[in-house]
Amino acid sequence: MADNNSNNPYIILGVAKGVSDRELKASYVNLVKKFDPEKHTERFMVIQAAYDKLKNPTARAKEDLFTFNGPKGDYLFNADEKCVNNQGPTEAELAKARADYRENPTADEPRGLLMRLLCQHAHHHIVRKMIMEAIRDWEEVMEIDPAHIRARHNLHLGCSALAQSYALHGLQEEAIELWEHALKINPDDSDVIHNLAIVCEKAKLAEKAGQYWGETVNRWKAAMAKDRENEYLRQMVVEALQHHGEFLDANPSAAPPKPAPKAPAPAPAPTAAPSSASNPRPSGAGVPQATGNSSTSVRKPDIPRSTPAPVPEAPSTTGLDRFREIARLKPNDFDAQYQLCTKLMESQLYEEALTELNKLTRQHPKNTEVLNMMGWAYLYSGHKDEGFNCWKKSMAIDPKSAETRDQLVRAHLSLGRTFRQKGMFTQSLVHFKQLLTLMPRSVEVHMEIAATYDMKGDVRSAANEYARVLTIDPKHKDARKAMNDLRMKR
Numbered sequence: 001m002a003d004n005n006s007n008n009p010y011i012i013l014g015v016a017k018g019v020s021d022r023e024l025k026a027s028y029v030n031l032v033k034k035f036d037p038e039k040h041t042e043r044f045m046v047i048q049a050a051y052d053k054l055k056n057p058t059a060r061a062k063e064d065l066f067t068f069n070g071p072k073g074d075y076l077f078n079a080d081e082k083c084v085n086n087q088g089p090t091e092a093e094l095a096k097a098r099a100d101y102r103e104n105p106t107a108d109e110p111r112g113l114l115m116r117l118l119c120q121h122a123h124h125h126i127v128r129k130m131i132m133e134a135i136r137d138w139e140e141v142m143e144i145d146p147a148h149i150r151a152r153h154n155l156h157l158g159c160s161a162l163a164q165s166y167a168l169h170g171l172q173e174e175a176i177e178l179w180e181h182a183l184k185i186n187p188d189d190s191d192v193i194h195n196l197a198i199v200c201e202k203a204k205l206a207e208k209a210g211q212y213w214g215e216t217v218n219r220w221k222a223a224m225a226k227d228r229e230n231e232y233l234r235q236m237v238v239e240a241l242q243h244h245g246e247f248l249d250a251n252p253s254a255a256p257p258k259p260a261p262k263a264p265a266p267a268p269a270p271t272a273a274p275s276s277a278s279n280p281r282p283s284g285a286g287v288p289q290a291t292g293n294s295s296t297s298v299r300k301p302d303i304p305r306s307t308p309a310p311v312p313e314a315p316s317t318t319g320l321d322r323f324r325e326i327a328r329l330k331p332n333d334f335d336a337q338y339q340l341c342t343k344l345m346e347s348q349l350y351e352e353a354l355t356e357l358n359k360l361t362r363q364h365p366k367n368t369e370v371l372n373m374m375g376w377a378y379l380y381s382g383h384k385d386e387g388f389n390c391w392k393k394s395m396a397i398d399p400k401s402a403e404t405r406d407q408l409v410r411a412h413l414s415l416g417r418t419f420r421q422k423g424m425f426t427q428s429l430v431h432f433k434q435l436l437t438l439m440p441r442s443v444e445v446h447m448e449i450a451a452t453y454d455m456k457g458d459v460r461s462a463a464n465e466y467a468r469v470l471t472i473d474p475k476h477k478d479a480r481k482a483m484n485d486l487r488m489k490r
Helices: 009-013 021-034 041-055 057-064 091-103 108-127 131-144 149-168 172-185 190-202 206-226 231-250 319-329 334-346 350-363 368-380 384-397 402-421 425-438 443-456 459-472 477-489
Strands: none
Touching: 009 021, 009 041, 021 041, 041 057, 057 231, 091 108, 108 131, 108 149, 131 149, 149 172, 149 190, 172 190, 190 206, 206 231, 231 319, 319 334, 334 350, 334 368, 350 368, 368 384, 368 402, 384 402, 402 425, 402 443, 425 443, 443 459, 443 477, 459 477
16 A cells, blocks of 8 residues: 555556546557657566556456545536636625625525625636635535535535545545545545545554445445446455455454354364465455544645534444455455355354365365365364365375374374363274374373373273383383372272
């Protein structure tokens, strides 16, 4: 989200966000003609990189997610609301019109004259690119006639244009104030909501940014539901869902309140991210109320400090729901599917995780990371044999995998201890002895077996295991002490 205009593909290509594919290509072709690749190699490479970013829906969505939306449309003026010969009404004319209106505010003539002069004054300021002054004029018109259509439209456009200028120059608080005022005028402007999400995040206003990002996601999802063939919009929803989730993970205070969690079950062993060609690596609300005035050295329009009309709130989406939605939108994308499986495991939804993992194994049958995760899903679902079969398949695919071996060790050790705690010593010993096939000289495993025999009451077998420990490590204090304790029992 760095404000580096030299790397902005829109600025490089000389087009605006929202440009059509046809206009984009035309601009690219003109620039290539102007900067011949052989004579201007470096410049051509910059142009080509910018075009590559914007011609691809996925790359363009990544770029657009953090690009401010410019104001759309033109200022509206009737013929008698435009200044003549670039000369607006004088301050004396305005003062007299204001005085006449105050004397008789219900009369049509002084009321109409003052609004016409204010619109001419605003037009004069717009011609001179003095947007801040024009905003003041339209605010005064709105005070006289809150239903004035052109003043309302122009005020919204002016606030949006000036807010973008402030934001691009790093004046974030001023931009937020103006965009929130624009949102009060038109609560349905999704572009303004998106701009507020970006600028609030830049300003480190986590709670407000989280709310605006949430509303942005909801509005884009609603738009996509009406235009399902729009691949660019689909990618925008995916990028927004991913960023909103990452943002809430990084800023927990920005997330909506959650119900009290249930007592957690034992978490599965962590799974490593895929790391080879056969194991592709996964990639990593309502609208808030307006804030009060903030001090700044920049002269700002006198905007009323009333609270903006809230945008209608859509149902909030939990973190897991976001991953489900992303996976649904990208059914053939390994990263999206793998991340969903990981989140399902973290949420202890093992049966649902198994459904998704089985889909992944059909697409990537030799992916050991998927098989390893599936092993834990089966284990925590109560299907231990199927779980160990997954790890066996994984070992067959990559016999040297330290990760799979570690998963097997963890699983056997966990089950061995669990069975022993329940007094199921025979089952416990089965798992501990399976560990010996993986690590025959492990002091820890032999100690676990010895302790299990001891608890079972098989003193002789326990003594034999402690003796093996001392053969491997003659200085092992716990084994020597246990041997002495066993002699006392005899």
